[in-house]
Amino acid sequence: MLVLLPLVLLPLASAFSIHIATNLTARKLLHQRSPGLALHNFQDINYHANIDLGGQSFTVLIDTGSADLWVAGNVANSTDTGQRAQGRYAQKNVEGPVKTADLHFGDYRVPDQAFLQVQPDDSHLENFGTLGLGPSSGSSFHNLLTPPAADPVLYRLFHQNITAPNYFTILLGREKDPTDRFTGTLTVGEIIGQYRSILAQPRLNITKLPDDVDGDQHLQVLLDEEGIIGPDGEPIPLLSEVRHSGSPARPTVVFDSGFSLPQVPRSVADAIYGKFAGAQYVSINGIGSVWILPCRHEVNVSFRFGGRVYPIHPLDMTMCVGLLVVLVGCLLMVSYRQPEDLGLGMLSNNTIRGERACIGTFQPFTFERGSQPSFDMVLGMAFMRNVYTLFDYGDFVPDSVEDLREEPYVQLLSLTDPVEAHTDFVTVRLATRDDGDEDEDGDAPPASASSSRVHSAIVAAVAVVGVLIVLAGFFVYRARRGRGVR
Structure with a gap:
């Protein structure tokens, strides 16, 4: 499946499985x-x-x-x-x-x-x-x-x-991570040496579709029951829309490196972002409806697979709106216009309360899955940055030797240490705040009209650069989700 963000531009077990870097x-x-x-x-x-x-x-x-x-x-x-x-x-x-x-x-x-x-x-x-x-x-x-x-x-x-x-x-890799700096690696039949412990992680069987619809087969597994832990530490309810033998099952999750932002049901996105002070659900022309919230909010969510907990780095839970404006310009392949022309006026001028705005990266579905969907969520790059992932094709591959003729499966090794992730978030998102003292309810005062205009000008300049970069070669910002998303 090929995409950008849907917007796009251009989820307690008996044990934690957390990889903590000891050699930066x-x-x-x-x-x-x-x-x-x-x-x-x-x-x-x-x-x-x-x-x-x-x-x-x-x-x-x-x-x-x-x-x-x-x-x-x-x-x-x-x-x-x-x-x-x-x-x-x-x-x-x-x-x-x-x-x-x-x-x-x-x-x-x-x-x-x-x-x-x-x-x-x-x-x-x-x-x-x-x-x-x-x-x-x-x-x-x-x-x-x-x-x-x-x-x-x-x-x-x-x-x-x-x-x-x-x-x-x-x-x-995660580009703005202040402690773990690498871009990424793909291996075939090999394990990156320092992550060999992935072979000891639970095997999550890939759920197979019937032969008559196997053209929509994805690398998909079942989420644990109560498998999404929200910012309040409580499970987020999610009833699967995928039918197995006529009965509701545990939610089915697709892992997709071609999706910039994960796609989740609206109820999940609401539960993740809706309770934060200043959060708003807004509609963006040509994009759809998304959650935005003040960038100062640290959003902590974890997923459970195979009895293990996989925390998501808070830097992966939100994205600065300035980048969103750039990406929208890239998506539309137009010269930068005023944000109001793109339906982004409120976004480019911070939140309605004058705070620096970020967009929630786990978005409600922006495409139709049909009357009989084969999956409940798509966990794209914002999730996959938090795990080292092994996809074993097993008997997907014809004529394999007998020892390899097993059910295809996925293994996940957690890479996110919540303590380090919190420090990273403070360094990246809070160290540069310039909006003054907080008021009694913890919200910063509205920015002045002057600072708002300066902010908009900076966003516009960044957007122009972004469009030029895309026009110079990043075709992928026009790419949109593949097979299961049509």
Whole structure:
């Protein structure tokens, strides 16, 4: 599934499983010496990598929610299969000839890899694309070709060494984290050394869809009962809309590295953000309805999977509105206009009470899931930055050796220490406050008209820079959710 934020621009167990960094230097250099493919983090809203396809360099979004490799632009050293296909995405489909070419990325090499060659346009900039890592049942051209050429990149790599484990791992960095500085890493059949304890974490079985709808199969698991712990320390009620054998089940959660902001039911978003002083649920033109709240609020939420608790870093629970304005401009691909023209006037002028505004990152769904949804939540980058994730494909991969023919599963290793995360939040969000003493109810006084105008001018300047960056090459801000989100 490919996206930005939906807005987008462009969840107590018997034991905690918390990874506490003891060697900051090692963490900072992690991406430089780890096996696999180094990921580049842009503003915590996409993670991309450099690949070589047919002797040409492309920048691709790393997307666990789709299965195909596609690039925009002509790949000279490639072979046309004579087939055409269309990749289905919520906002913009991609289509074109299916070709094959030699693929090199990181330590990995795949000869004659099938891919979709897309005509460049304003939405799909030349030399950019997407590397899908999802199950092959979601591929747009898997059934058009003969194996092994028909197989997605991951499957080709798994088959190169059939005795090796059928798993890949993803580690995502946090750009403004003052203590843990790394961008990200993707590995296939390997574990990043200092995180080997992930192999001892609970195995969360991937829930499989029936064959007649397996085109919507995602990397999805069941959340524990009372699996979302809200800011008040109490479970947030959530009744699954996914039906298993005709009965309500535990909520089904999709892990998707192509989604900037997690997507949750409205009731969950309300429970997370609605009780904070100054919080508002607002509608943004071209985007939808979202929660905003003063940036000074530290929002603490945890998720439970397999009896383990996974705390979310408070820096991942909210995003500064200034970045939102930039992203909206990027999404619309227009020169910066006054915030009022985009329905952002109140946002750019702080909150209604004059405080610096942030947007809640766990947003109500901005797309239709249909009358029979196959999942209840999509946990994207804002969640995945808090865990080191292993996806084992098991018997998703045909012709695996007998020892590998097991049910596909996910393992999560928590990376967030709540104590350190609190200190990080204070350093990043509160150390730069300039809005004076708080009043009796803990709210800062409204900003003056002068400071408001200065703030708006700064936001406008930042927005212009953001749009120029996008126009220079970050095609992904136009990308929108893939398969399960159409």
